[in-house]
Amino acid sequence: MTPVALQKAKEALKGQPEGTFIRFAAKGGGCSGLSYDLRLDAVFDAQHDIVACESEDVKIVVDKKSYLYVNGTELDYGGEGLNQGFVPKNPKARGNCGCGQSFVV
Numbered sequence: 236m237t238p239v240a241l242q243k244a245k246e247a248l249k250g251q252p253e254g255t256f257i258r259f260a261a262k263g264g265g266c267s268g269l270s271y272d273l274r275l276d277a278v279f280d281a282q283h284d285i286v287a288c289e290s291e292d293v294k295i296v297v298d299k300k301s302y303l304y305v306n307g308t309e310l311d312y313g314g315e316g317l318n319q320g321f322v323p324k325n326p327k328a329r330g331n332c333g334c335g336q337s338f339v340v
Contacts, residue, residue, distance in 0.1 A: 236288060236295070240312040240321060244293045252277060256294035259287065259323075261304040268339045269304060271323050304340055 236244065244257055258276040261269045276296065285302050288295040297305060308325040328338035 236290060236293070237309065237311045240310045241290060241293060243312045243321070244295075244310075245291065247275065248293060251275060254279075256296050258296050258298075259305060259308075259310070260298055260301040262301075271305075271338070273310075273321055273323075 247257070248255055255275055255277045256279070258272070258274055260272040262272050264270045279296060280298075283298050284296050285299060286294055287297045287302065287306070295310070304327060305323070305325060307327060308323050311322045311324055312320070313322050314320055323338075325338060327340050329340060
């Protein structure tokens with residue numbers, strides 16, 4: 236996570252119940268084949284989940300299947316106006332759609 240993304244993640248987690256983390260996943264769909272899913276969650280399954288990153292009380296959890304596609308991805312934060320949000324920079328992606336929300340490996 237970049238410093239800006241870390242700060243925005245801390246803001247998103249503020250006021251959430253203890254144990255809440257950010258779940259990052261790759262799901263089938265989108266115009267390039269796979270799309271990113273980023274949400275708050277509090278249910279960790281030790282059999283299926285991996286803690287991919289933990290910094291300053293921010294924990295990023297990825298399920299093992301998604302980890303194959305997103306391992307090594309840097310989360311940044313950017314955009315303007317209503318189009319602000321987390322921006323995945325995935326070195327495994329061979330291509331992205333125009334909006335940047337889906338990718339192909």
